[in-house]
Amino acid sequence: xxxxxxxxxxxxxxxxxxxxxxxxxxxxxxxxxxxxxxxxxxxxxxxxxxxxxxxxxxxxxxxxxxxxxxxxxxxxxxxxxxxxxxxxxxxxxxxxxxxxxxxxxxxxxxxxxxxxxxxxxxxxxxxxxxxxxxxxxxxxxxxxxxxxxxxxxxxxxxxxxxxxxxxxxxxxxxxx
Numbered sequence: 001x002x003x004x005x006x007x008x009x010x011x012x013x014x015x016x017x018x019x020x021x022x023x024x025x026x027x028x029x030x031x032x033x034x035x036x037x038x039x040x041x042x043x044x045x046x047x048x049x050x051x052x053x054x055x056x057x058x059x060x061x062x063x064x065x066x067x068x069x070x071x072x073x074x075x076x077x078x079x080x081x082x083x084x085x086x087x088x089x090x091x092x093x094x095x096x097x098x099x100x101x102x103x104x105x106x107x108x109x110x111x112x113x114x115x116x117x118x119x120x121x122x123x124x125x126x127x128x129x130x131x132x133x134x135x136x137x138x139x140x141x142x143x144x145x146x147x148x149x150x151x152x153x154x155x156x157x158x159x160x161x162x163x164x165x166x167x168x169x170x171x172x173x174x175x176x
Contacts, residue, residue: 004094004121004150006044006159011037012089013050013068014079014099014106018059024100024128025135031064033126033152034098036174038068040156043167046096049088051079053105077105080112094119096155098126103138110142120147123155 016034021027041048048069052061055073060066072085079085089095095118099106106127113120122142129135143149156171165171 003161004096004155004158005161006041006046008092009041009046009094009096009159010090011041011046011048011069012079012095012097012099012109013038013048013061013065014097014109015051015053015058015101016062016065016099017052017055018062020053020058020100021062023130025130025132027128030098030100030126030128031062033123035064036152037096037098037123037126037155038065039174040159040171042068043170044159046159047090049085051085051099051105051109053077078108078112079105080109080116086116089118094121096121096123098123100127101129101134102127103129103134107138107142110147111145114146121155122147122149123152124149125151 016031050069050071052073054075070088072082074082095113097106097110110120110122139149153175160168160171
């Protein structure tokens with residue numbers, strides 16, 4: 001099914017970490033969009049899984065997102081190399097990814113999830129890299145390999161499906 005469903009999704013937040021974010025191009029906007037996704041996921045009952053890459057070196061998750069979901073600490077760039085990450089994912093279902101860096105940890109994780117035959121949806125305005133060109137090349141590569149590229153608003157409105165959803169007004173506030 002092409003449309004996303006809140007009933008069949010997991011939000012995956014990759015490495016939005018304190019020491020990394022100041023180096024990420026447009027980092028504040030990416031964190032704000034990730035926060036919108038977290039808030040909508042919480043309102044709509046979408047599970048959230050977070051990763052931290054080498055937190056001793058890169059720090060913990062930024063305060064705006066800290067504690068949003070179950071945390072998997074990793075040393076591999078590809079979160080799928082950590083058995084606890086794969087175990088934490090619901091069997092089946094859409095995986096909506098946001099995070100950093102698009103061309104390293106997020107990218108390798110997305111490609112591995114595609115190899116595991118999962119539907120991978122990458123939120124373009126909630127992923128980043130230090131250099132804009134690294135992000136752009138990574139997004140094109142991910143799309144060529146089967147990832148869907150969307151925006152934060154696309155996710156929110158597809159999760160809602162219609163203006164009669166009981167949480168519509170609350171989610172709409174996240175957009176405005």
